Amino acid sequence: MRNIALFAAVGLLVAVEGFTGSWNTALGILNMGLISAILALGVNMQWGYAGLFNVGVVGFVALGGLAPVLISTPPVEGAMAAGGWRILLAMIVGIASIGLAIAINRRAAGRLRVLGILAVLIGGFFVYRAIFDPAVAAVEAINPAREGNLGGLGLPVLLAWPVGGLFAAAAAWVIGKTALGLRSDYLAIATLGIGEIIIAVMKNEDWLARGVKNVVNIPRPVPYEVELQADPGFVERAAGFGIDPVTASTVFVKLLYAGLFLAVLLALIWLSEKALNSPWGRMMRAIRDNEVAAEAMGKNVTARHLQIFILGSAVCGMAGAMIVTLDSQLTPGTYNPLRFTFLIWVMVIVGGSGNNWGAVLGGMLIWYLWIKVEPWGNALMDLVTSGMADGSALKAHLQASAAHMRLMTMGIVLLLVLRFAPRGLIPEK
Amino acid sequence: MDLVNALVALANFVLIPATAYGAQLALGALGVTLIYGILRFSNFAHGDTMALGTAFTILLTWGLQGLGISLGPLPTALLALPFAIALTGLVMLATDRSVYRFYRKKKAAPVILVIVSMGVMFVMNGITRFLIGVDEIRFADGERFLINARAFKEATGLEEGLALRSTQVLTVVTAVAVVALLFWFLNNTRTGKSMRAFSDNEDLALLSGINPERVVMYAWLIAGALATTAGVLYGLDKSFKAFTYFQLLLPIFASAIVGGLGSPLGAIAGGFLIAYSEVAFTYAFKKVLTYLLPDGMAPEGLVQLLSTDYKFAVSFAILIIVLLFKPTGLFKGKAV
């Protein structure tokens, strides 16, 4: 009952926004709210089910965002021939040398092991760079003002969502293999690092997705507003509701997105609820609550942790692909860890760690606050400074800094919830 | 002559900047390792503590400059630093009182404290932005160079110039002084020894009558002072930007873990290891090699192992290698 009321309250907040502001903004908040809910669901799998502290969410989101570019944009003509295959070859060389180094690490012993690993890694690195560098230069030379990247496969963009999940899962496997099984702080720091590195790669490897030059016009899974406005049938129906065609088309497109996101969200909740209540889910929670006992009972704790870490990261990657699809563009410069890692954590903690519905609620609510705190902060500052003389330096400073209020607000919300309601709005059953 | 030129180029572009950077990282890592040793959690707010302390220093520096006070050839910020340290210390104590103490009394798991520190990080980040904004700020004044590249060339007749910025020397001198003071405090004073005892064996420290709240208080004060000093030195050497300081968290944690969490000596070694590797891996060795190799064999490319955009990857790679092969770090820290 309480939970339904909480969800209704969030729905009401969005509705109030629609009635007092515009439905366009309200639906904008709703759409990103739904994606945030999916992200929170992914992080909640790791933290709530298994107690894993992932601080690299932003990296998995960014990696997922790569998928729409690689899957759905049209291929860049001649890019594969110019250097694409060689880049692929370089990648294979790189992976093969790391694999060989791992094999040496397992088989050989003593000084031979150290020397062998060093030789393979250093040699591999130079061979890799020798193949990679000219290939990249060739690809980036193709029409650099508009392309200069490999391009995509030209497939439907919806396919990119699961692929984004796969990308993130692959990265999670590598990280999990190294850092799981060590104490929790280390996983946090390792994920923090991988997050930074993924973003650095996406900003700088122009051949991949044009780096900070951004990829725009990524195909959409829904019709374009201009098409709808040109469709006499749509204009007529809009007129029937008494709405002008421009507003109607934007709202209609946003509703379509909302439908898609909601479908994904519900499917994920259904799957994770089923998983949580299966023997596998019970085992996960048993491990979380008492790792030592679970290990003593013969459970392979690290292997289970790896599973859940990969699954949760995959969900984050999928959400990343959805964000890029919603925006129709990939802008690596906007991946800020405060926004895409730490904010998600606030969502999970506030919503209720360990509870899927809590994570969803937290995702929607905190996203709403994140959007609204800024205008509220401005209004508050206007109020505070209303008595001050116009043009005073303090007034100008206070008004300018209102924009920074939201980070502080999120921090305070997190600290208050941790202190006074550590189980969140919808606690674990 | 070529050999000397090569050495000068190496010193100018690798050794000197990396030494200054290493000293800054070492001071940052000392703060992280100290909090870990006493409070047993990785403090994610440390980068933003550095930013906040530096923001205090910058504001005070501006105030002093407005009053016409300066230190002559030295940056005015050095005069503001002690006051900023005091302010940061107050913030640390207030944070501990209002936030961390509750979890300490409850004996919360370390990972909860890490999450709590994340909340503190958000708030501190907000305060810093509120105080000073998000833009890049340069606040170094006074003499810019101890050795000027052109003067060096004229004096030595070498092709390569060697520039030694005063902030680099200042960084190293200050860092050495701070580290010496810290080690003297930890090894020779009653309070310092009680902190080491508490870090070593908390239960036995309690049995010996050591007051945990006092130890924790000193730990926060020292960590605040270290963070402010590290932040100001970094800012003087490069520039201040709130987000850059957040990003320093990764190399700082890497330094502390590589050295062994909880080991002060390890934090210093780790800081320099990370700094030297970061600079060496991202420096284009073309110039140095051109001097060293015989004519005609000079490399065509830049001979740069990694682009500077990937400097974080270097700290990360070292971190991963240490975690894989020696999770307690080079100097045997506490954590596994």
Added chain:
Amino acid sequence: MSYLSAEAMTGGYGAADILHECTIGVDKGEIAVIVGPNGAGKSTAMKAVFGMLNLRKGRVTLGGDDITALSPQDRVAKGMAFVPQTNNVFPTMTVEENLEMGAFLRRDDIRRTMDQVYGLFPILKDKRRQNAGELSGGQRQQVAVGRALMTEPQLLMLDEPTAGVSPIVMDELFDRIIEVARTGISILMVEQNARQALEIADKGYVLVQGRNAYTDTGAALLADPEVRRTFLGG
């Protein structure tokens, strides 16, 4: 009433009681030993005396003062010292620093006490600049006892001081403990090596399932055929 007297202690860590009406006492300069089978609550009784366990019933007095409600730290200030079974030194601090930490609460000159400890355990004087974590098990036990003595306690409590040390080191350690008791300090210790411990004990307490099963002088317990058969292996 004895110098330390713990009467009818009943309590445990959680819901279930481990101690039932357990009574222990030791007089000035005496050695009292708690022995008994595994799981008899020996260490728990010791911890209860030191205030590391909540008692539901019973009371503890020291020199006539009721200390039942005091925290372990406050009991240290009252003159009790406790040597835990494991983790009883500061491993990355030198031997001398370990001793200094033992005297943390004292504001007077600690040189004299330190010399006494070095007199008792000469090996520690040779190793005073070494880290305690690098010492052998027996030497580490000496550091632990030395650290406790630095508070100048009236009552020294030892939790299985000979666990994991060789028989020769054990005899040596017992000799030192007798020496400490001769200076007027009361000793209360828990021991696995029941026979050897009772040989040096003025008082012996045999606990079974948290209750006093036998209480007598050490020599009398060693002579009691029932005790010998059940607890000392014949």
